[in-house]
Structures are given as C-alpha cells and as structure tokens.
Amino acid sequence: MRANFIFSEVWIGLRRNLTMTIAVIVTVAIGMALLGVGLMINSQISTMRDFWVGKVEISVFLCKKNDAFPQCKGSGGVNPQEQAALKAQIESMPQVERVEFENAAKAYANFREQYKDNNVLLSVLQVSDMPESFRVKLKNPGDYPAVIESLKGASGVSYVVNQQEILDKFFGLLERLRWAALVVAIVLVFAATLLIGNTVRLSAYNRRRETGIMRLVGASNLYIQLPFVMEGVIAGLIGGVVAAVMLIVSKVFLFDGVQLYLANTSPLTWETVASTISLTMVIGVLICVLASFVTLRRYLRV
Amino acid sequence: MIHFDNVTKVYANQKRPALDHVSVDVDKGEFVFLVGPSGSGKSTFLRLVLKEERPDSGAIHVAGKDLARLSNFKIPHLRRRIGCVFQDFRLLPNKNVYENVAFALEVIGKPRRFIRKVVPEVVELVGLEGKAHRMPDELSGGEQQRVAMARAFVNRPMILLADEPTGNIDPATSIGIMKVLDRINRTGTTVVMATHDAAIVDSMRKRVVELEDGKIVRDQSRGVYGQAY
Numbered sequence: 001m002r003a004n005f006i007f008s009e010v011w012i013g014l015r016r017n018l019t020m021t022i023a024v025i026v027t028v029a030i031g032m033a034l035l036g037v038g039l040m041i042n043s044q045i046s047t048m049r050d051f052w053v054g055k056v057e058i059s060v061f062l063c064k065k066n067d068a069f070p071q072c073k074g075s076g077g078v079n080p081q082e083q084a085a086l087k088a089q090i091e092s093m094p095q096v097e098r099v100e101f102e103n104a105a106k107a108y109a110n111f112r113e114q115y116k117d118n119n120v121l122l123s124v125l126q127v128s129d130m131p132e133s134f135r136v137k138l139k140n141p142g143d144y145p146a147v148i149e150s151l152k153g154a155s156g157v158s159y160v161v162n163q164q165e166i167l168d169k170f171f172g173l174l175e176r177l178r179w180a181a182l183v184v185a186i187v188l189v190f191a192a193t194l195l196i197g198n199t200v201r202l203s204a205y206n207r208r209r210e211t212g213i214m215r216l217v218g219a220s221n222l223y224i225q226l227p228f229v230m231e232g233v234i235a236g237l238i239g240g241v242v243a244a245v246m247l248i249v250s251k252v253f254l255f256d257g258v259q260l261y262l263a264n265t266s267p268l269t270w271e272t273v274a275s276t277i278s279l280t281m282v283i284g285v286l287i288c289v290l291a292s293f294v295t296l297r298r299y300l301r302v
Numbered sequence: 303m304i305h306f307d308n309v310t311k312v313y314a315n316q317k318r319p320a321l322d323h324v325s326v327d328v329d330k331g332e333f334v335f336l337v338g339p340s341g342s343g344k345s346t347f348l349r350l351v352l353k354e355e356r357p358d359s360g361a362i363h364v365a366g367k368d369l370a371r372l373s374n375f376k377i378p379h380l381r382r383r384i385g386c387v388f389q390d391f392r393l394l395p396n397k398n399v400y401e402n403v404a405f406a407l408e409v410i411g412k413p414r415r416f417i418r419k420v421v422p423e424v425v426e427l428v429g430l431e432g433k434a435h436r437m438p439d440e441l442s443g444g445e446q447q448r449v450a451m452a453r454a455f456v457n458r459p460m461i462l463l464a465d466e467p468t469g470n471i472d473p474a475t476s477i478g479i480m481k482v483l484d485r486i487n488r489t490g491t492t493v494v495m496a497t498h499d500a501a502i503v504d505s506m507r508k509r510v511v512e513l514e515d516g517k518i519v520r521d522q523s524r525g526v527y528g529q530a531y
Contacts, residue, residue: 005408209394210405216352216392217457218382219409221375 009210009227010234013203020199021235027195028239028288031188032280033246037254038181039276040247044255044268045174051266056141056163060090060134060151067131069158078132082156089154090136095143104130131158189287192239196232196291203228204299229292236288240281247277303461303492304328304351309360311346311516320346322516323360328494330460333487335503336496337527338513344496347513348463351494352384353377365460382410385454385462385491389469391446393438399425399449400434406453420456428452428482444475448482455486462486464495468502476502500527 014021062083063072078086083101090099102110107130115121138144144162151160204211214224255268304327311321321343328334336344349355350362353369362369365383372380393402400421407417425434428448438446447467454462464483468476480502487493497503503510503526510525511518 209392213392213394213405213453214409215378216381216386217406217409217453218378218380218384220378223409223411 006223006227006230009207010230013207013227013231014234016206017199017202017231020195020202021231024192024195024199024232024235024288025239025242027188027192028236028284029242029246031185031192032240032243032284033250034181034188035185035283036243036247036276036280037250038178038185039279040251040255040268040272041174041178041181043272043276044266045171045178047266047268049171052163052167053141056138056167058136058138058144058147058151058163059161060086060136061131061158061161062086062133063156063158064128064131067158071153071155072158078156086151086154086156087134090134090151093147093150095138095140095147097137097139099137100135102133102135104128104132107131107133189283193287193291196235196288197295199235200228200232200292200295201299203231204296225293225296228296229289232288232292233285236285237281240277240284243280243284244277247273247280303330303332303365304494305361305363306347306350307361307363309350309357309362311343311350311355311357319358319516321350321357321513324513324516324518325360326511326518326521328492330492331487331490333484333493333506333508334495335506335508335510335525335527336494336513337498337503337510338519340498342513343516344513345465346516348386348465348494348496351461351463352381352386378410382457383460385451385457385459387447387450387454387462387464387467389466391438391443391450391470393446393449393453395438398435398437399430399441399452402438402449403452403456406456410457412457421452424452424456427455427485429478442475443471444478447471447479451479451482451486455491458489459491461492461494464493464497466497466499467495468497468499473501477505480506503527 062078063069065077067077087099087101090096104127108125108127111125111130112122136147138147141164144164148160148162151157211224251268251270251273259267306324306326309321309324310319312319324343324347336347338344346355350357350369351364353364353372356370364380367380369380394405397405403421403424404417407420422434425431428451430445430448430452433441433445436445438449441449447470451467462483467483468479471479476499483493483495484506507524507526509523510520510527512520512522512528
C-alpha cells in the first residue's frame with residue numbers, strides 16, 4: 001500500500017512536470033558524462049604514465065654524410081673515433097642507466113614495422129636514409145636537461161630527441177582536457193542542482209492541496225516528502241543511465257580511438273569505465289536527493 | 303482534553319496580540335462553540351491546538367501532551383488524534399468521495415483491509431451512503447462538507463476542530479451539518495467549533511466561549527451567540 005501510494009504520486013508528479021523533468025535528466029546526464037570523462041582521462045593519464053615511465057629514452061642521432069644539420073656540415077658523417085668517444089662520454093655520465101647503439105639497418109627495420117601500412121613512404125625509403133643513433137636510458141627520466149645539454153654540442157651529433165618532452169606535451173594536452181571536462185561538469189552539476197530545486201518547488205506547488213491535507217491528517221514528514229525526493233532520484237537515475245551510455249560510447253570511440261595511435265599500449269579497461277559509471281551514478285543521485293531535501297525544507301513547511 | 307494556560311500569541315509584524323493571556327479548559331466529550339468577530343483569535347486558537355503555530359507565552363496541553371515539549375517529529379502523531387473541518391472543505395477534486403476519505407488513512411500508512419472496512423462506515427455516518435463514487439464537483443456544498451467531516455472523523459480522533467464549517471452553506475443545510483457534528487460528539491469526540499452563525503449557536507444550547515480582540519469575554523455553558531440577541 002505504502003509503496004503503491006508513493007509510486008503513483010511520483011508518477012503523477014513526473015508527468016505533470018514533464019518539461020522540467022526532461023531538463024533535469026539532460027543536465028544531469030551531460031554533467032555526469034563530463035565528470036566521468038574527466039575521471040576516465042585521469043585514469044588514462046596514470047596508466048599511460050605507468051606504461052611509459054620505464055620506456056622513455058633520449059635518442060642521440062649521429063651525423064650522416066651530406067646531412068643538412070649545421071653541426072654536421074662538411075664532416076662527411078660521423079667517424080668511428082667520434083662514435084666511440086661519444087659512447088664513452090654517455091656511459092660516463094652518472095644519470096645514465098644504459099646506452100644502446102641503433103644502426104641504420106635496425107632503424108630501417110623499426111621504421112618499416114611502424115609504418116607498415118604506408119606503402120608510398122616505404123617504397124622511397126632506403127636503409128642509407130636512416131640515421132644511426134644512441135638510445136640512452138636514464139635512471140631517473142626527470143634528469144634529462146643536463147644530459148641533453150652536454151650531448152647537443154658534441155661532435156658527430158646531429159640532433160637529440162627527448163621522448164620525455166614529447167610525452168609531457170601529450171600529457172599536458174590530456175590534463176588540459178581533463179580540467180576542461182571537470183570545470184564544465186561542475187558548472188552543469190550546479191545548474192542541475194538549481195533545476196532540480198525548481199522542479200521540486202513546482203511539484204510542491206502543484207500538490208499543495210494534497211500535502212496540506214496530508215499534514216492535517218498527520219502524515220509523517222517522510223511520507224509527505226518521499227514522493228518529491230523520489231521524483232528527483234528517478235530523474236537523476238535516468239540521467240545517470242544516459243550518462244553511462246555516453247561514457248561507454250566515449251570509451252569505444254574516443255579512448256580506444258586514441259589508443260590506436262599508441263599501438264594499444266595502455267588501454268582504458270572496462271573495469272575503470274564500470275567504476276566511473278557507478279561513481280557518477282551515485283554522485284548524480286546524491287545531488288538530486290540533496291537538492292530535493294533542501295528545497296522541500298523551504299517550500300514544504302511541516 | 304484541551305488546556306490553555308495564560309496563552310499569548312503575537313504574530314510577527316503585528317503589535318496587537320492575536321490571543322492575549324487566554325486560559326480555557328475543554329473537557330473530554332465536550333461540545334464548545336468559539337464565537338467572536340473576525341480577527342478575534344478563533345482561528346489562532348485552533349492553529350495553536352494543532353501546533354501549526356507556537357505561543358509566545360503560556361502553556362498548551364492537548365490530549366494530555368504539553369505542546370511546548372512535543373518535538374517536531376511527533377507533531378504528526380498529535381494531528382492524527384485531531385480531526386479538522388474547514389469552511390472551504392479542502393477536498394481533492396480529482397478523487398471521489400470514497401478516495402477522499404481513504405486518502406486520510408492511506409497517508410498515515412493504514413492497511414488496505416482496514417481502510418476498506420472503515421471508510422464505508424464513516425461515509426454512512428455522515429449521511430452519504432450511495433454517493434461514495436461521486437466526484438466532489440457532483441456534490442452540493444453541504445454534501446462536500448459531509449465528505450470533509452467523514453475524512454476528519456475516519457481515524458476516530460479524540461478532538462474534532464471545525465473552523466466555520468457552515469460558513470459556505472445555506473441555513474437549511476447547516477442544520478444537517480450540525481446534526482452530523484452532534485452525532486460525532488456523541489461518540490465521545492470532543493468538538494470545538496469556531497463560528498459566526500448565531501442561529502446555530504442559539505439552537506444547539508452548548509458551551510459558548512466568546513473571544514474579542516484576543517481575550518475571552520464570556521465563557522458560558524448552555525449559552526447563546528450574544529447577549530444582545
């Protein structure tokens with residue numbers, strides 16, 4: 001009887017305020033989806049950090065014959081003495097963990113592997129086009145500036161690439177995206193709170209006769225307020241489900257899409273998506289309940 | 303049953319008190335008319351009994367409970383023991399007679415079986431047998447007030463408060479309303495009725511408490527509306 005009564009009241013309330021209910025659902029859905037995307041970017045950043053932190057290297061490319069780099073001009077390419085001296089110099093640095101030499105043939109093989117779908121590029125590329133390089137792995141990836149400074153000017157070096165810098169740029173982009181998503185999410189959550197408050201207020205006004213009589217015959221506060229709170233909860237839940245669908249879509253098309261470029265090295269797991277969805281659901285429903293209660297305290301004097 | 307001890311109530315933004323040091327006792331099973339001009343404090347008296355308002359000073363006991371000590375949480379339980387009838391009926395227009403009366407029991411969580419048993423009895427008591435499935439707009443004013451009385455009485459309250467129940471009803475129909483109130487009073491329910499209706503007060507010959515400017519100016523058993531009549 002009790003449940004029956006409350007659900008029929010809730011249904012009537014939601015139907016009477018259909019436009020407001022839809023507005024609440026849409027705002028909650030988008031707000032929660034953005035919050036979820038922000039959280040997912042967050043976990044993506046940390047899995048990628050974990051993956052890359054042990055793998056970043058400094059690539060020290062060596063001069064080839066006829067290289068256009070100013071420091072290689074006229075040298076006719078690196079000679080074995082320079083190469084050996086360079087290797088000794090790198091190995092003597094305290095920050096360096098290990099150093100490997102990558103010859104042109106190996107570089108060519110790696111390149112072929114990486115761009116195996118690009119036939120035009122592969123057809124014009126020859127082994128002799130590939131530069132030789134030292135791959136330097138640091139003990140602590142953060143120590144790169146000093147190492148790079150001392151290697152840049154060394155004779156026989158054409159240029160130095162620090163993967164850490166590239167990664168930092170990428171992470172910086174992700175972090176900005178995350179903050180943007182979270183800021184918009186917070187604004188939307190605020191808007192959702194106001195909208196829910198307004199919906200509940202309208203609903204309370206529409207049903208002032210019923211609630212007045214309920215008060216008079218001694219219905220408990222819970223009994224009077226529950227239908228209104230349930231309205232908020234149901235709107236919040238529907239919004240949460242829509243947000244969940246949006247998050248799943250963004251995982252499949254956005255996050256997995258980005259991973260294609262990163263050779264699927266650090267994918268976002270479904271567990272992360274599931275826990276993000278449940279967290280945003282809980283937050284969405286909590287916001288609805290709180291907004292309803294606060295509004296009811298003001299507009300439904302008991 | 304209702305005990306006011308030196309009760310004063312001043313509404314915010316008003317200098318003159320709505321009730322000014324009022325002391326009155328209403329015993330169990332009594333029928334009391336509360337008379338006096340508009341603004342004399344009749345409605346304030348009723349609102350204080352329901353704890354819809356709080357007195358500024360003085361003590362109120364209702365059904366043996368000190369209202370000052372009654373927590374907000376327990377107010378609904380107080381109101382379950384008090385039935386209320388108003389001048390404007392306050393029925394739900396989208397529910398029929400039976401549903402209007404049953405609503406009062408549904409919202410305090412009574413089981414369906416109990417409701418099915420009790421509601422027809424009360425509908426009959428107020429003289430609406432055979433009209434249980436009419437909607438309020440299909441009923442006359444007197445019949446609508448009977449529905450309101452059935453709703454107020456269905457939970458067998460100890461006290462029935464009636465705020466000008468005949469205010470919107472012609473004199474002939476009012477007699478029927480008063481008969482129902484009398485019938486309810488005879489079941490042992492204390493009835494307090496605020497009214498302007500001199501003819502009714504004079505014909506019933508019950509206790510009369512007259513208020514003027516928030517003060518009790520007369521308290522007479524088996525009284526009439528005013529000495530001038």
